[in-house]
Amino acid sequence: MLYQSTRGGAARITAAEAIAKGLSEDGGLFVPESFPGLTPDAVKNLTSMPYAGKAAYILGLFLEEFSTDELRDYSAQAYGGAAFDHPEVAPLRKLNNNTYSLELWHGPTSAFKDMALQILPRLLPASLKKINEKREVCVLAATSGDTGKAALEGFRDIPGTKIMVFYPKDGVSEVQKLQMTSQSGGNVNVVAVDGNFDDTQSGVKAIFSDGDLRGELGNNGCFLSSANSINWGRLAPQIAYYVSAYCDLLSSGGIKPGEEVNFCVPTGNFGNILAAYYAALLGLPVNKLICASNRNDVLTQFINTGVYDKNRAFYTTVSPSMDILVSSNLERLLFEVSGKDGGVVSGYMKALSSSGVYEISQSVRAEINRIFAGGVCAEDETLKTIAGVYDRFGYLIDTHTAVAFKVMEDYRAASNDARPCVVVSTASPFKFCDSVIDALGRPRMGLSGVGLIGLLADVTGCDVPAPLSELSGKTPRFTGSVRPDGMKQAVREFMLKG
DSSP states (O other): OOEEETTSOSOOBOHHHHHHHOSOTTSOOEEESOOOOOOHHHHHHHTTSOHHHHHHHHHHHHOTTSOHHHHHHHHHHHHSSSSSSSTTSSOEEEEETTEEEEEOOOSTTSBTTHHHHTTHHHHHHHHHHHTTOOSEEEEEEEOSSSHHHHHHHHHTTOTTEEEEEEEETTSSOHHHHHHHHTOOOTTEEEEEESSOHHHHHHHHHHHHTOHHHHHHHHHTTEEEEEOSTTSHHHHHHHHHHHHHHHHHHHHHTSSOTTOOEEEEEEOSSSHHHHHHHHHHHHTOOEEEEEEEEOSOOHHHHHHHHSEEEOOSOOOOOSSGGGOOSSOTTHHHHHHHHTTSOHHHHHHHHHHHHHHSEEEOOHHHHHHHHHHEEEEEOOHHHHHHHHHHHHHHHSOOOOHHHHHHHHHHHHHHHHHOOOSOEEEEEOBOGGGGHHHHHHHTTOOOTTOOTTHHHHHHHHHHOOOOOHHHHTTTTOOOSOOOEEOGGGHHHHHHHHHHOO
């Protein structure tokens, strides 16, 4: 299986090359030329496997250069040890007869990004060996909160790598910030950006497309790769947890073989819900993928109108990982629904860059609406939903998961679609203690940031994930910040220092 750029301007390359490069030199994202089939028998066989086995099987469909033994070994290292605090890795929690929560926050950073960023640090070095790449790799990441810590933890002290994370200075929670800035490891660096996440992400993309910088780094024995979901090695592992959730529904008797289900996904950069779409392309029985937006509702507006317009106010919300107006992975969906026409996608992206707006055709919009629905959750509704889910089910959720629950309820009311729905729970509620405590109507007792973790545990009786309880007493190692136009120089200094 070979990979091509969504913009059509690059040669076909192998999976190992796609993982090593991260981003195509024409600015596009790498996508597989085709999607293999996932047969009902294969799904049935997967139900009896542990999560690591399921992940290895799904990755094997896309990474043909990797042997079965290699993928099983990497998956066992990523998911089979002590990194995850739940034996099922991505447990499916039943709330009522047709509502489920897929908990993706049992890893070392208590967020769904661990599901991919525990295995990417195995896949990337292996990919470099397969393409005979001897240079040191610098892994770059722009984060709206969770990717950064998960990438830092995954690549910490991996030989032959450095990792540099940029985050919006005032666009992450206090817990997320401390997780990143207190990161240990001799090969890591964390820098705040004086701007929002779109400024941060655009800066990283500009660095990747800078030929002069690539040449300078190459002459000094190093090159760049990505830890964001623009990297196929980050996105492909996410397909596995949708397949796993469906298998868990089957094995529990929640659905019958072949029965369609819905997934409701809180998303800003579109990578998480895109992985669900790819699972559907494999043949997983999916009826609707419900895109849940917060106040920054550019994705829902696009799904509902066919117009992508980033020329709007940017809001800082209680669900900061979704505070995004330029959703990078949407480009991959456009490529598939446009008949794999890189020229069409390139035109959309040029329009987005020049005017901030593009509009898709009616036929393309119809194809998107066939499987996608969208909805918005306001700030006050986010907090009300946290309280409502806790009161109804005794189940504590974070702000992002609350956005998804509210949008799912609105979708059901509007469509009368009572199919089983899996809400994708993307972060531990203890990462957003201030908002969760406010939602429950409890006083903060003069506490803030990490100090609220113990208070939320006392209020709810819920266990604090170990990685978060260990934050108490930690101090930041990294305190630097740059303007967006200073990001390139920061990378240069980090990579070329002795």
